[in-house]
Amino acid sequence: MRQEAIGKERWVVGAELPSLAKTLSQEKIDRYARASGDFNPIHVDPAFAAQTPFGGTIAHGMLLLAYLSEMLTAAFGQAWLSGGRLKVRFKGAARSGETVAIGGHVQRVQEGHEGRRLWCDVGCLNQQGEVLVAGQAEVKL
């Protein structure tokens, strides 16, 4: 109980979420395709993907969202699984070989009778600093 209370106090405006870094590979993209059933050739067929504007395969957007969800689970635990909300735009493509940084910070806090509600700016960047995913997550603590 006390630990939970301390955890809640930690989340003030500007507080950083526990960042992650993930290095993508074609093997990982293929593994995600098998786990999710999404075999769109833009993800898994290098010959097809080479002829698209992307010039090669790209990671599934939902794989990047899985990374965001891992960060939000680490930060907020059960509050993310039950009651969490996410709204994002896919702004760039993540390619095999790239290292993706996943991060975020608390943007707004609202205290209410039902507890504390947080809005967090979240996103994924590649190693060039290009934004791949940007949006907002909401949890109620």
Add this chain to the structure above:
Amino acid sequence: MNKAIDALETGHQFSATSFVLDEEAVARYLEAVEDEALPRLAQAEGKAWVPPMAVAAMALRSLMEEMVLPAGAIHGSQELGFVRAVEASERITCRAWLSHRSQRAGWWILAVGMEGTDESGQPVLTGRLTVMVPR
């Protein structure tokens, strides 16, 4: 049944689909996304939680079985609400509807609303996605 985009009108309801993520499928998903946080939480709480994004991914997969999307389709945006945590082996039924369809610069812009419910009909997931599809 697959639906060609040309034949879809705003408001179209896709056929309901259902899926089950058993513990093996959850393990395969966790390995694929290298999620270390969910297993720690599940172990601490003694629950076989399904990662919320795995539920969303399976809901999208079942939706894609209903739509014909050409290979160049791009996922533009995603909204998700996780109403409650889902445990392994729960059956989830997914309903989806076309909430918007327009054309812009050689692309179809589609917005699809969706809801996942448990066996008692209670919502576990809500969502909305946009997809850009070359015409």
